[in-house]
Amino acid sequence: MEAIEVTLIPGDGIGVETSAAMQRVVEASGAPIAWIVAPAGEACIAEHGTPLPPATLDAVRRTGVAIKGPIATPVAGGFRSVNVALRKELDLFTCLRPVSSLPGAGGRYDNVDLVIVRENSEDLYAGIEFERGSEGARRLRELVEAEGAGRIRADAGISIKPLSEFGSRRIVRAAFEHALAQGRSKVTAVHKANIMKHSDGLFLTAAREVAAEYEGRIAFDERIVDAFCMSLVIDPAQFDVVVFPNLYGDIASDLAAGLVGGLGLAPGANIGESCAVFEPVHGSAPDIAGRDLANPTAQILSAAMMLDHVGQHESAAVIREAVRRVYAAGTCVTGDIRKAQGSSAPAASCSQFTDELVRMVSSLRS
Numbered sequence: 001m002e003a004i005e006v007t008l009i010p011g012d013g014i015g016v017e018t019s020a021a022m023q024r025v026v027e028a029s030g031a032p033i034a035w036i037v038a039p040a041g042e043a044c045i046a047e048h049g050t051p052l053p054p055a056t057l058d059a060v061r062r063t064g065v066a067i068k069g070p071i072a073t074p075v076a077g078g079f080r081s082v083n084v085a086l087r088k089e090l091d092l093f094t095c096l097r098p099v100s101s102l103p104g105a106g107g108r109y110d111n112v113d114l115v116i117v118r119e120n121s122e123d124l125y126a127g128i129e130f131e132r133g134s135e136g137a138r139r140l141r142e143l144v145e146a147e148g149a150g151r152i153r154a155d156a157g158i159s160i161k162p163l164s165e166f167g168s169r170r171i172v173r174a175a176f177e178h179a180l181a182q183g184r185s186k187v188t189a190v191h192k193a194n195i196m197k198h199s200d201g202l203f204l205t206a207a208r209e210v211a212a213e214y215e216g217r218i219a220f221d222e223r224i225v226d227a228f229c230m231s232l233v234i235d236p237a238q239f240d241v242v243v244f245p246n247l248y249g250d251i252a253s254d255l256a257a258g259l260v261g262g263l264g265l266a267p268g269a270n271i272g273e274s275c276a277v278f279e280p281v282h283g284s285a286p287d288i289a290g291r292d293l294a295n296p297t298a299q300i301l302s303a304a305m306m307l308d309h310v311g312q313h314e315s316a317a318v319i320r321e322a323v324r325r326v327y328a329a330g331t332c333v334t335g336d337i338r339k340a341q342g343s344s345a346p347a348a349s350c351s352q353f354t355d356e357l358v359r360m361v362s363s364l365r366s
């Protein structure tokens with residue numbers, strides 16, 4: 001079988017460890033993947049003058065599919081997020097984050113099975129910002145006052161939240177299409193339209209209009225984001241596919257991950273018209289990086305999503321089943337899971353867990 005080229009961006013922090021673990025598991029699954037390794041992140045700045053080298057972007061464009069580890073972004077200052085830049089450059093407007101209970105993983109619930117669909121290109125993540133005291137901030141403040149739209153203090157930094165009809169419609173449509181393709185039955189749109197009438201209000205109107213096209217096939221409901229968070233914590237099983245503007249989707253995916261055992265288990269995909277980039281929800285975890293402590297499950301389940309995307313369904317299914325069995329056995333799990341379980345039993349290292357998973361994948365194939 002001809003190998004399928006996939007760009008691999010290992011990332012930094014624990015990304016280096018989780019990406020290596022992921023490669024071992026994918027190789028054990030027998031999927032014919034040829035990795036095109038491409039760098040990104042702070043380490044690239046010295047050599048390439050940018051944390052996202054053009055050659056890396058070209059590799060993703062050429063292969064059409066990539067898997068990446070997390071990449072650190074400096075807080076308040078420094079370069080802008082490489083992750084956001086990648087999504088913007090390649091117009092990866094749909095972020096899919098499935099969240100499911102995994103028996104033995106220390107989750108608060110055993111019946112969660114939902115998919116978060118997050119808009120990836122607009123909202124406060126658009127990166128349109130004006131620094132405190134800048135000319136732009138001053139002119140914006142004057143405009144806001146002249147329009148009678150409100151008052152902004154002179155010492156305020158300003159971030160802008162654009163939500164378009166185009167962007168809202170296409171993400172809601174992506175949520176409904178995903179629901180149809182996966183045999184799911186309901187889409188919930190989450191918003192704060194009661195307060196942000198011109199941005200979230202527009203998102204909600206677009207969601208209702210798109211939902212009408214699917215009437216009789218996929219059910220629709222809508223929630224205000226704060227009430228949604230409470231409902232998610234009390235009874236997550238009521239949700240199926242949930243669609244959000246960018247920022248709420250980001251926050252809700254960590255919250256949902258926390259209900260099933262934590263970030264170490266949460267995979268994701270960023271999908272556009274011509275490219276798809278798969279990555280875990282978690283970041284580079286500098287607190288545990290380089291110590292063989294990371295849980296590579298989220299990265300490995302992201303690879304299972306990638307394998308489905310490239311038509312390697314059998315390998316994807318074997319990997320998911322192996323993950324399920326290793327957790328169900330309960331003897332070889334990493335420290336984050338022991339913590340979620342409230343257990344003082346010994347934890348496996350990232351490499352011990354990966355060894356176990358590779359063994360399980362191989363035994364399922366034989």
Ligand code: NAD
Nearest residue numbers: 070071072073083263264281282283284285288294295336
């Ligand atoms: P984080 O997700 O890296 O870590 C949050 C907590 O969860 C930490 O205690 C960490 O140890 C733990 N954790 C996360 N993943 C884990 C895993 N696989 N196994 C075990 N424990 C795990 O979030 P953060 O600390 O807010 O961010 C660190 C850096 O990552 C920042 O620079 C941030 O910008 C970046 N980040 C990148 C991405 C991405 O590449 N897509 C996503 C989120 C954050």
